[in-house]
Amino acid sequence: MRSYSSGTSRQLRTCQEERWGLRTESPTPEDPFHDSEVTWLLPEINLRLTHRRPRSRHGHRAPSELTAVRVSHDGRYWRTTDLLLGLAAPGASSARIVRSEEFAAAVAGRVLLVGDADLALRTVHRTLEELTRHRHDLSAWLAHKHIFEVWPPY
Numbered sequence: 001m002r003s004y005s006s007g008t009s010r011q012l013r014t015c016q017e018e019r020w021g022l023r024t025e026s027p028t029p030e031d032p033f034h035d036s037e038v039t040w041l042l043p044e045i046n047l048r049l050t051h052r053r054p055r056s057r058h059g060h061r062a063p064s065e066l067t068a069v070r071v072s073h074d075g076r077y078w079r080t081t082d083l084l085l086g087l088a089a090p091g092a093s094s095a096r097i098v099r100s101e102e103f104a105a106a107v108a109g110r111v112l113l114v115g116d117a118d119l120a121l122r123t124v125h126r127t128l129e130e131l132t133r134h135r136h137d138l139s140a141w142l143a144h145k146h147i148f149e150v151w152p153p154y
Contacts, residue, residue, distance in 0.1 A: 002024065002026055010026045010027065011026070011027075012024050012025065012026050013025045013026060013027065013036065014038075018040075018149075020040075020042060020044070020145070020146070020147045021040060021042045021043050021044070021071075022040070022041040022073070022078050023038075023039075023040050024038070024039045024040075024041075025037070025038045025039070025153075026039075028052070031052070032055075033052075033054060033055060033060065033062075034052040034053060034054055034055060034062065035053050035054065035055045036053045037050060037051070037052050037053070038050070038051045038052075038053065038152065038153050041069070041071050041078060041080060042071075042145075042147075043071035043072075043073070045123070045127070045145065046068055046069060046071065046123045047066050047067065047068065047069065047123065047127065048065075048066070048067045048069045048071075048082075049064060049065070049066055049138075049151070050064065050065045050066075050067065051064050051065075051151070051152040051153065063088040063089055063090035063091065064088075064089045064090075064091065064138055064151070064152060065086055065087065065098070066086055066087040066089060066095075066124075066127055067082060067083070067085070067086035067087075068083040068084075068085050068086060068119065068120040068123040068124050069081060069082055069083055070083065070119065081116065083103075083112065083116050083117070083119060083123070084099055084102050084106050084112060084120065085097070085098075085099055085100065085103040085120040085123075085124050086098050086099055086124060087124060087127060087131070089131065089136065089138055091136070091137075091138065093136065094132075094136050095128055095131050095132075095136050097124060097128065103117075103120065130144070138151050138152075139151055
């Protein structure tokens, strides 16, 4: 089960612990364009990697998103704190920083603590630099991180 701060929750289709983190997939019934969302939590590098699967085989493929997060887990329970800053990685072109306005508003309003804001900035800039070195190829970047599974997942 995936629970959100809004109080909503979703039953997961997949929830599997991996040596590199956690792999989940959940349906997205409220999204008219995407059938499901695949998420990988990568706690060692403070990232959540997300791919939205289109409802139609011919549907528009959304870019993968890498979001800075703080992850904690104890046994069966995994918790993430979204640090409101991330990257959109379309695959065929350069990754770009996303959600910067939301991040700035959270920092200005002191909703996001200084330590979390610093972690988000360091994580996103480090990841962008690493992706640039791998020509914005997520699969090559993941292999560099010793994660050899296929991305985006089928």
